[in-house]
Structure formats: C-alpha cells, structure tokens
Amino acid sequence: MIVVNRLDVTYGSVHALERIDAAFSPGTVSALVGHNGSGKSTLLHVLAGLVSCTHGSVTGVPRSIAFVPQQVAVDELVPLSVAATVNMGLWAKLGAWRRPSRADRRFCMSTMRRMGVLELAERRLGDLSGGQRQRTLLAQALVQQADLLLLDEPTTGLDPDACDIINTAIREEAARGATVIMATHDRRQAEAADTIHRLVNGLLHDQG
Numbered sequence: 001m002i003v004v005n006r007l008d009v010t011y012g013s014v015h016a017l018e019r020i021d022a023a024f025s026p027g028t029v030s031a032l033v034g035h036n037g038s039g040k041s042t043l044l045h046v047l048a049g050l051v052s053c054t055h056g057s058v059t060g061v062p063r064s065i066a067f068v069p070q071q072v073a074v075d076e077l078v079p080l081s082v083a084a085t086v087n088m089g090l091w092a093k094l095g096a097w098r099r100p101s102r103a104d105r106r107f108c109m110s111t112m113r114r115m116g117v118l119e120l121a122e123r124r125l126g127d128l129s130g131g132q133r134q135r136t137l138l139a140q141a142l143v144q145q146a147d148l149l150l151l152d153e154p155t156t157g158l159d160p161d162a163c164d165i166i167n168t169a170i171r172e173e174a175a176r177g178a179t180v181i182m183a184t185h186d187r188r189q190a191e192a193a194d195t196i197h198r199l200v201n202g203l204l205h206d207q208g
Ligand SMILES: Nc1ncnc2c1ncn2[C@@H]1O[C@H](COP(=O)(O)OP(=O)(O)OP(=O)(O)O)[C@@H](O)[C@H]1O
Pocket: 011, 012, 014, 015, 016, 034, 035, 036, 037, 038, 039, 040, 041, 042, 043, 070, 183
C-alpha cells in the first residue's frame, strides 16, 4: 500500500500541497478531484518521483510506475512513430537490452488496437491530434503493466467512445492488481473510482 504522510510541497512561495495524508491500495482506482490549481498534478508528480516533498513522507511506492502526464509536448521534428512510442513501453518491462518476444509484440499490437491507434501505427507522434496522441501515450503506459499507474486527466479532450475504452482499460488495470491513481475533472469518471480524494487549495478532503 502507498502511504502519504503529512505531505507538504511548496514551489517557492506557493504552497501546492499541505499536510496531505492518504493511502492507495493495490487493485483499486483512486480519483483525485478538485479545481484547477488545487494540487492534483503535484501529488501525481510526487508519487512519480518527479517532485520532492518539502515535509512529510511517501512510502510503499512500487518500483514499476507508468505515468501519463497531462499534456505532453512532442517536438514535431522527433520522428517517433506511434508503434515505436508504444513499443517503448516494453523497455520498462524488459529493460532496454532484452529483445521483445513475439508475445510481447502481439501484446503491443493488441493494446494499440484496444486504444484505437493501430491504424495510426506508422504515423508520427508529432502529427497526431491531441486525442490520438493521448490514446497512444495511454497505450504505452498499458504495455508497461506497471504496478502503479498514474494518469493526469486521462480522458480530457477525448470523444465519448475513446473515454469508454479508457475507462474500461483503467478498471482492467486495477483488476490485474495495479494501483491506479488519476486526476480527473470528469464527474462520472470520478464516481466510478473506488475512492475519491478531493483537493481544495492543497488540502485533502477524503470522500471515500
Ligand atoms: N512548477 C511550478 N512552479 C511553481 N508553481 C507551480 C508549479 N507547478 C504547479 N504550481 C502551482 O502549484 C499549485 C498546484 O498546481 P497543480 O498543477 O498541482 O494543480 P492541479 O490541481 O493539477 O490543476 P489543474 O486542474 O489545472 O491541472 C498551483 O497553485 C500552481 O500554480
């Protein structure tokens, strides 16, 4: 179980998170909700190890973490295809030097199909629409089969069919035992989670 204990994060003079206590169990989906600037992304960044806490501690974070940030800037000049981007998710599982097996490659293909990006496989990431790019990055995260899946607004800007596909995938990740934590502004998506944590100006109000 991941346990967050009396966590404070400040950016200069901005108190992004204050005295946060929370716990996240394997096999569950937790939603972080709250207004813009309430601290959701900051908490995800701390859990991902990208931001340090000013005070407090976070324990029990598994080694394998897949993180899909809110907005991913992709240099249009980077010649990375959709297929290459998704296949990179295997590195986390296999290490950079172990060759993927046929089963690994099939898994990448089926994940791309599930996320609706298989027909875009040869397209460059920088040439995709925002929603297509988001689905590609989610496919990359799913391929990792990580123990902790951190998603920052995973369905923002996606069409309703894509939202349904992603919400199903989120449940499936929890069903295989992953801890899933997502920031969301989508009320229905939050209500479908096992636990809702509401952040108000950096303070946590748990809603069960
Ligand atoms: N790199 C940074 N430097 C300074 N302040 C920051 C930085 N990142 C976030 N903040 C501030 O920390 C607070 C929390 O921001 P955060 O991005 O965690 O909120 P959020 O709940 O994810 O917002 P949103 O719903 O808009 O994505 C805000 O006041 C924000 O301005």
